[in-house]
Amino acid sequence: MPAVELERHLDRYLRHLSIERGLSANTVAAYRRDLTAFLAALAARGITDAAALDADVVHGYVVSLRDRPTPLSPSSTARVISSIRGLTRFLVEENVIARDPAEALTAPKQPKRLPKALSHAQVEALLAATDGDDAVRMRDKALLELLYATGARVSEAVALDVDDLVGADGTPELIRVIGKGDKQRIVPVGSFARAAVEAYLVRARPLLAAGRRSTPALFLGARGARLSRQNAWLIIRSAAERAGITVEVSPHSLRHSFATHLLAGERMCGSCRSCSATHPSPRRSCTRT
Incomplete structure (x- = not known):
């Protein structure tokens, strides 16, 4: 040649x-x-x-x-x-060479990068962006509050049924989550998330389900069917835009923020069972309050 x-x-x-x-x-x-x-x-x-x-x-x-x-x-x-x-x-x-000398090359593994945790102020702004009395806003509030309070994956949250809420007198003090590998875990729900979920169940979910085929799903879409992962992602993105948050916000951002803020809360208030007034965000970073 x-x-x-x-x-x-x-x-x-x-x-x-x-x-x-x-x-x-x-x-x-x-x-x-x-x-x-x-x-x-x-x-x-x-x-x-x-x-x-x-x-x-x-x-x-x-x-x-x-x-x-x-x-x-x-x-x-x-x-x-x-x-x-x-x-x-x-x-x-182009028939310049007969065999590709780079066919066996493998790219190095890329390190997995955790999403950057949102600050307490950004989380507060994100959750406040779902305020409203209409059924859709109340659903969005309940979803985001629950994601942040429990650290659940968005796929786990949209897979929840009403029967997965556990507590006395219908109060959702705990949720039963089915995670990867069909492993079940019971997760405590903080007071802000409890209030948001209760309001959604009483005032919003019946409106979203009205006239539709009955479904056990906790979170419903506009047509009364189970909310999809894609729609949950859009809800989070839309809330971030309304809150004026310029950094990228994803469902996993809330999960990572939950873990980061919980660790910070445990360092500042010990067992994280009761928060003092000096806690950076006493109402939210402790999921057991």
């Missing part, structure tokens, strides 16, 4: 990305930066034609990214690997 200048084929590949695949100028520029650095490293080793590309050469370059004095982050390394794969696949498709 005759020698083929890699730089010339890089230019062809970038034109392919821009014209045939229609990628944005910024995306093409990112590919250019990664691949220019790749070819420069190969040229320093005397490798300038595609015929010399093999799995050892490509793998050696990826290893060198991790062995730098300042190693690339896993996400940056994954991006470089993606760029190299794109180029080598292009060379195979």
Whole structure:
């Protein structure tokens, strides 16, 4: 196979990305930066034609990214690997090389990032954004208060039935939650969430269920059926917009905020069974109040 200048084929590949695949100028520029650095490293080793590309050469370059004095982050390394794969696949498709030398490359595992916990003030604003006397707002208030007070996953909350509320005289002091692996747990419900759920059950849920087929679901959508996870996510996003919260808010944000605030409450008020006036948010961060 005759020698083929890699730089010339890089230019062809970038034109392919821009014209045939229609990628944005910024995306093409990112590919250019990664691949220019790749070819420069190969040229320093005397490798300038595609015929010399093999799995050892490509793998050696990826290893060198991790062995730098300042190693690339896993996400940056994954991006470089993606760029190299794109180029080598292009060379195979264009019959420049017979076999893809990057086919065995695997991207490093990305660290799982927890969502940033909302501040007490942001949570207060989020919950206040669901205030209202209409049935939908009362449902939204009950849902968000329950999510924050119990740390339940949104999928667990929308799967709740009315019978999963446990307490004397119909007061939802506890909820029965079915989690991952069908594992059941009993979770205490704080006073603010209890009040919101009680108000929803008495004044709002009957209106949402009126004239519809009976369902055991606790949280109902506008048509009287069980509220979906997608609609619960939209409820949270809409409340965040009304509250003027500019950071990203997701159902898991409330779960993470619950855990963060609960730990802070335990540090400040001991057993977290009774909160003092010095507690940062005595009404909410203790779920047992």
